[in-house]
Amino acid sequence: xxxxxxxxxxxxxxxxxxxxxxxxxxxxxxxxxxxxxxxxxxxxxxxxxxxxxxxxxxxxxxxxxxxxxxxxxxxxxxxxxxxxxxxxxxxxxxxxxxxxxxxxxxxxxxxxxxxxxxxxxxxxxxxxxxxxxxxxxxxxxxxxxxxxxxxxxxxxxxxxxxxxxxxxxxxxxxxxxxxxxxxxxxxxxxxxxxxxxxxxxxxxxxxxxxxxxxxxxxxxxxxxxxxxxxxxxxxxxxxxxxxxxxxxxxxxxxxxxxxxxxxxxxxxxxxxxxxxxxxxxxxxxxxxxxxxxxxxxxxxxxxxxxxxxxxxxxxxxxxxxxxxxxxxxxxxxxxxxxxxxxxxxxxxxxxxxxxxxxxxxxxxxxxxxxxxxxxxxxxxxxxxxxxxxxxxxxxxxxxxxxxxxxxxxxxxxxxxxxxxxxxxxxxxxxxxxxxxxxxxxxxxxxxxxxxxxxxxxxxxxxxxxxxxxxxxxxxxxxxxxxxxxxxxxxxxxxxxxx
Amino acid sequence: xxxxxxxxxxxxxxxxxxxxxxxxxxxxxxxxxxxxxxxxxxxxxxxxxxxxxxxxxxxxxxxxxxxxxxxxxxxxxxxxxxxxxxxxxxxxxxxxxxxxxxxxxxxxxxxxxxxxxxxxxxxxxxxxxxxxxxxxxxxxxxxxxxxxxxxxxxxxxxxxxxxxxx
Numbered sequence: 001x002x003x004x005x006x007x008x009x010x011x012x013x014x015x016x017x018x019x020x021x022x023x024x025x026x027x028x029x030x031x032x033x034x035x036x037x038x039x040x041x042x043x044x045x046x047x048x049x050x051x052x053x054x055x056x057x058x059x060x061x062x063x064x065x066x067x068x069x070x071x072x073x074x075x076x077x078x079x080x081x082x083x084x085x086x087x088x089x090x091x092x093x094x095x096x097x098x099x100x101x102x103x104x105x106x107x108x109x110x111x112x113x114x115x116x117x118x119x120x121x122x123x124x125x126x127x128x129x130x131x132x133x134x135x136x137x138x139x140x141x142x143x144x145x146x147x148x149x150x151x152x153x154x155x156x157x158x159x160x161x162x163x164x165x166x167x168x169x170x171x172x173x174x175x176x177x178x179x180x181x182x183x184x185x186x187x188x189x190x191x192x193x194x195x196x197x198x199x200x201x202x203x204x205x206x207x208x209x210x211x212x213x214x215x216x217x218x219x220x221x222x223x224x225x226x227x228x229x230x231x232x233x234x235x236x237x238x239x240x241x242x243x244x245x246x247x248x249x250x251x252x253x254x255x256x257x258x259x260x261x262x263x264x265x266x267x268x269x270x271x272x273x274x275x276x277x278x279x280x281x282x283x284x285x286x287x288x289x290x291x292x293x294x295x296x297x298x299x300x301x302x303x304x305x306x307x308x309x310x311x312x313x314x315x316x317x318x319x320x321x322x323x324x325x326x327x328x329x330x331x332x333x334x335x336x337x338x339x340x341x342x343x344x345x346x347x348x349x350x351x352x353x354x355x356x357x358x359x360x361x362x363x364x365x366x367x368x369x370x371x372x373x374x375x376x377x378x379x380x381x382x383x384x385x386x387x388x389x390x391x392x393x394x395x396x397x398x399x400x401x402x403x404x405x406x407x408x409x410x411x412x413x414x415x416x417x418x419x420x421x422x423x424x425x426x427x428x429x430x431x432x433x434x435x436x437x438x439x440x441x442x443x444x445x446x447x448x449x450x451x452x453x454x455x456x457x458x459x460x461x462x463x464x465x466x467x468x469x470x471x472x473x474x475x476x477x478x479x480x481x482x483x484x485x486x487x488x489x490x491x492x493x494x495x496x497x498x
Numbered sequence: 499x500x501x502x503x504x505x506x507x508x509x510x511x512x513x514x515x516x517x518x519x520x521x522x523x524x525x526x527x528x529x530x531x532x533x534x535x536x537x538x539x540x541x542x543x544x545x546x547x548x549x550x551x552x553x554x555x556x557x558x559x560x561x562x563x564x565x566x567x568x569x570x571x572x573x574x575x576x577x578x579x580x581x582x583x584x585x586x587x588x589x590x591x592x593x594x595x596x597x598x599x600x601x602x603x604x605x606x607x608x609x610x611x612x613x614x615x616x617x618x619x620x621x622x623x624x625x626x627x628x629x630x631x632x633x634x635x636x637x638x639x640x641x642x643x644x645x646x647x648x649x650x651x652x653x654x655x656x657x658x659x660x661x662x663x664x
Contacts, residue, residue: 343601346602347601350603380629381629408566419564420564420569461549461565461570469563
């Protein structure tokens with residue numbers, strides 16, 4: 001039985017794991033860098049340890065430091081969250097050697113699936129369809145050029161060790177290939193410490209459909225249906241939902257079966273996700289397997305009632321899966337919006353600062369998984385995702401209406417966020433139909449930047465904003481007339497007087 | 499009574515404040531009631547319609563509000579400030595240098611152009627790495643690069659001048 005878990009991550013996912021620990025009566029441990037000393041994940045755990053500087057390589061990515069700490073403090077397991085060490089097979093090996101349970105798959109499975117080219121080879125062998133392209137990293141520019149022309153442009157460059165859009169490039173003209181390989185390799189090296197990139201044919205107008213699976217250490221495999229994560233910009237998911245709005249029962253059976261086969265092909269245990277490109281003509285192509293918890297796992301939790309993090313922990317300590325496939329069914333519909341600290345109209349520039357005001361949405365069927373709270377810092381060192389808003393409804397329409405309400409209630413001050421931009425997505429006819437593909441945002445939204453997308457929204461509150469501006473300025477001009485005395489004895493501090 | 503001019507995107511609104519409870523917006527009268535809920539949030543009633551608003555004051559003229567999931571950047575000026583601003587804008591048009599500033603804090607990875615190079619609007623000039631993503635800084639005007647103050651492998655703050663196009 002696991003009694004104490006070190007959470008080797010930060011942000012909303014570390015908070016999420018801590019919540020599961022609390023419910024299971026397990027002691028939770030946070031680790032944090034300089035930049036994160038006031039972050040939420042440090043506030044919600046039972047124990048917190050400072051592990052290094054703000055640069056991830058010297059803190060969250062320093063596996064040896066984390067493992068040493070785990071031994072020192074008597075943690076019997078490490079939960080890696082997503083990103084950072086979650087798909088680092090060498091780290092998992094070290095955990096295995098140190099007799100500390102890694103809450104995830106075996107290093108062997110990660111090796112097979114973590115490297116995208118190896119995964120493609122294995123899938124091809126196990127009759128899981130893959131996107132045409134290479135099953136090895138690019139060896140020379142000449143080879144790359146030859147392959148690209150053979151399978152036909154446009155093509156995609158992808159990092160062999162990759163994920164999350166890092167090191168990924170689309171090539172439309174062969175002249176762009178050389179520069180793209182260089183910059184993709186550069187980004188891949190920085191993000192993953194491995195600069196190998198490979199070539200895949202570009203599938204036109206695909207949907208991103210992925211299947212959540214769970215597998216235990218006793219050979220039991222189940223799937224928890226699919227998610228549609230096609231609302232992306234620059235290959236970063238922005239909105240996810242479950243189930244996929246346009247999938248027929250027949251196609252659902254086809255893709256979930258392929259996913260379970262993929263998991264079996266690498267002797268998988270833990271929660272996992274098999275991503276597919278769906279060409280909307282009944283073909284699915286294996287894209288990659290994520291051998292970890294996903295950012296968007298809450299939508300699956302919402303439609304199945306399963307707590308995936310608790311299942312991960314139970315699987316890791318050797319329990320047999322209690323959930324049976326035949327007892328799972330899709331309950332209603334769920335949507336997730338990722339809230340980023342970014343300035344949509346300024347080329348999505350990351351916004352940094354201190355969270356000065358934070359009011360959460362509440363009410364029926366609304367969930368917020370977050371890494372921020374009042375006075376936490378949003379720094380340049382990490383991913384700009386602040387939180388995720390998840391809504392559930394009896395059907396998709398109700399889930400969308402709830403999302404509109406939830407985002408209307410959600411208030412954040414201190415950094416610029418993308419909250420206001422979701423109105424455009426949620427009220428777009430193509431989104432309502434569910435027919436959107438992966439290029440939806442790049443095709444429909446990006447050309448409306450900066451600012452023009454606002455013209456497509458019903459502008460209900462401009463008068464209110466104008467009135468408030470004048471009232472506040474008027475108030476300012478009147479308070480300037482006298483100087484306020486700051487009383488040093490005030491226990492609330494001098495901020496009260498500003 | 500005080501007069502204000504509020505700009506939101508390309509729209510201008512003229513406001514008169516008669517008292518704490520009465521305003522005139524673009525010639526129409528409204529009854530208002532404002533209460534501050536916290537340092538950054540307000541409750542505003544406009545003719546009995548209720549709004550909960552998040553507010554950030556950027557400086558004495560610029561505010562950002564969030565109202566029911568929509569965000570508004572407003573510029574509010576007194577009639578006198580509005581006149582002064584128009585005068586300054588006309589002056590700026592006479593000189594013709596475009597200053598490219600960093601849109602975000604980050605690290606300069608690569609500078610793709612040199613002083614004296616001809617650039618078209620939209621041409622990538624600098625690769626900037628922030629939050630583990632490489633971002634292209636593109637030319638915001640066509641012309642010749644007059645100076646580059648950015649240096650490779652050095653970090654820049656948001657709003658820092660990177661180069662000038664003339």
